[in-house]
Amino acid sequence: MNQDARHSELPAWAALRRHREQWDGAGLSELFAAEPRRGTTFAVRAGDLHIDYSKHLCTRETLGLLLDLATATGVAPLRDAMFRGEKVNVTEGRAVLHTALRAPRDAVVESGGVNVVPSVHAVLDHMAAFAGEVRAGRLTGHTGERIRNVVNIGIGGSDLGPAMAYEALRPYTARHLTFRFVSNIDGSDLYDALRDLRPAETLFLVASKSFATLETMSNAVAARDWLLSGLGAGREAVARHFAALTTSARNAADFGVSKDQVFEFWDWVGGRYSFDSAIGLSLMIAIGPERFTELLAGLRTMDEHFLTAPAEANAPFLLGLLCIWYGEFFDAHSHAVLPYSSHLAKFPEYLQQLDMESNGKSIDRQGRPVVCQTGPVVWGTRGINGQHAYFQLLHQGTRLVPADFIGFARPAADLPPAMAAQHDVLMANFFAQTQALAFGKSGSEPGSEGESEALLPHRTFRGDRPTTTVLAPQLTPSVLGQLIALYEHKVFVQGAVWNINSFDQWGVELGKELAKNLEPALTRGTPGRPVDGSTAALIARYRAWASAEAER
Known part of the structure; x- marks a missing residue:
């Protein structure tokens, strides 16, 4: 793309606008009638994820025009530049290399002429050794008692990522250990996390790139005071009960952290992309190094798909472009993410930061005001709960809200048979909701269902509410990694088309x-x-x- 051009000047953008103006109003029922195999042809496989986008208000012509827009705006070249380690974060002059965090040992990913992969794996090895000591009970505190409680103190990506992944992978966690996550500077958050823990058995992981973040360090100082008061010990006890996840070893040492318990990460890792770095130490302790390696492999699977699959069969391309289609041409202001899994309760919250902090921008990469709609409001909760809360608006409200439904063919790995039997009921609701949103329900004849003619309009569902269905075999570490990377790269595609920098967050700093x-x-x-x-x-x-x- 000629970066001096504005979106309104691009022929591909104008072609989409004409296509929308000429839309003949065909709904999803008509689209499926015209192409009976749409349910299989408008679907893509990415790793273990089956992604069905057939219930979208689009035709093959629509998809072709959206792909033309991706070409015109240079999505693929910018993607390649990111994977090569070029400084695509233009406002901060940084590379964006979260994909290097899951690269294999023999990979070469350079930043500033230096291959970063060896240092990534050195930190992963350090994390694995430490996690093994905690899990085996060999890591002891100041009094010689084994560590039984792990408290992660962070904010933003240093909290949302590990906390979300811990809940998602709870069936794989070490149940003899207690994990807590503290992020809010409200003292109640820290108090509630610590009130039933014994200081002698508690390890704190302080996650802060600078080791100077106000919220995180306020909680860390309070946690240190709690620890020393409870132990009746001096500052020498800090080294046995604190680890630091940071780029500033000096600040960590000043706090009292032993140099052996400082875990490095780098300025080319953005906070909201960092949980698979040292920031994920709490998760590695919870699920173990082997499962953490499976998670990294899942992330890498989606990275490779994004990097190599042709655009027309590339899941992040398709989902990102469809989001643009609704935001710009249907005036859709929000996007719902609805996981039908209790373990993914925190996933929509995690995606809120990933999407809205990345693409909540109104200035393009050249410093000019954007001339199109950028990031949507991302929201959602666990399925079936949402059905009894806000699904009424999705079905019959006046606002168009595209939604992603995420489900699994098998229940959680640790469920006993009697509880696992409920999974089919859960998934019947999962499939029924996307069917109802897509095809609706016409008003019945008076009396056919016992209602009067006056009630017919209230019992009519127009349908044509777009959804994406993401189906996987089971929520495993690998599948979680694939889901996360799918959305990471979807966000990238959107930002590239909008010509904004998805990797800074200056708006966060003003409030601070x-x-x-x-x-x-x-x-x-x-x-x-x-x-x-x-x-x-x-x-x-x-x-x-x-x-x-x-x-x-």
Whole structure:
């Protein structure tokens, strides 16, 4: 793509606009009638994932035009540049090499002329040795008691990734160990995580690239105070109960962490892409090094698919382009992700950061305002629960909400037979919902179902609500890796088409800067710099109530 061109000037973009204007209104029933094998021809296999996109408001012509747009905007060349280690994060001047975190030992992935793969595997080996010590009970604390509790302290990607993956892979975890994840600077988060733990048996993993992140280090200092108070020990006890996941060994050492318990990662790993680096140490301890290796292999499977599959059969290409189709040409503002697995309860939350922090941008790679709709609002919860909450809006609301349904042919690996038998009921709902959203239900004749003519409009479902179905054999470490990488690369495709930098997050920093200015106002009544009238009034009310409580 000529990067001086704007999207509105691209022939491929204009062709899509004309196609949408000329859309004859054919719904999904008509599309399936015209192509009876659509359910198999509009599907792709990527690793262990069967991805059915047949229930989308698109034709072969639509897909062809979307693929033309991907070509015109240079998605494939930018993808290749990312995998080669070029500095595609243009605003921070960094390579984007989360794919190197799962590269095999003999791979060569260069950043700044240096092959990063040996250092990646050195850290993985260090993690595996440490995880093995914890799991076997050989790692002991200051008093000589074995470690039984692992508390991960992070924020953003340093929390969302490991916490999500731990819940997803709970059937594979070491059940004799307790795992907790703390991220919120609200003291209640840390208190609730620690209130029933013994300091002598507790290990803290502090995940912070700089080892200076305000939220993370506030919790880490409080955890250190809790530990030393509970043990009645001095700072020398910190080395037996804390590990650091960081790029700053010096700051970790100043905190009291032993150099043997510092696990490195690199500035070419973005936080929301980092859980398969040292940030995933809590997960490796939970599921063991062998299962963690399976997870990495699953991520690599999808990387290879994204890198080598032709665009018309490339799952991240197709899903990313369909998202653009609805956002720009159907005015769809949100996207639902609905996993039919209790273990994937945190997956939509994880994807919120991955998608919305990456593509919530209004400036293109050249620093100009974008001229199209960018990232959608991503949301969702576990299936069947959602059916009794917000599915009414999906079926009969006025807003078009494309949705991804994620399900598995076999139940969780650790379920006893009596509980596993419920899986068919779960999956019957899974398939029924996409069928109902796609094809709806016409109003019945009065009296046919006992209702009056006046109720017919209320019992009519228009259908034509687009969904993607992602089906896999079972939720295993490998399959989880494939799912995560599928969405990582889908987000990349969207950002490349929109010509935005998906790998910075300057919008996150402004709030942090303002918080530093306001903190003195909460404690002393005077901010570092003047604030607006609304904020000043709110702070005054806060201080009045806080001081009244303190005086009781």
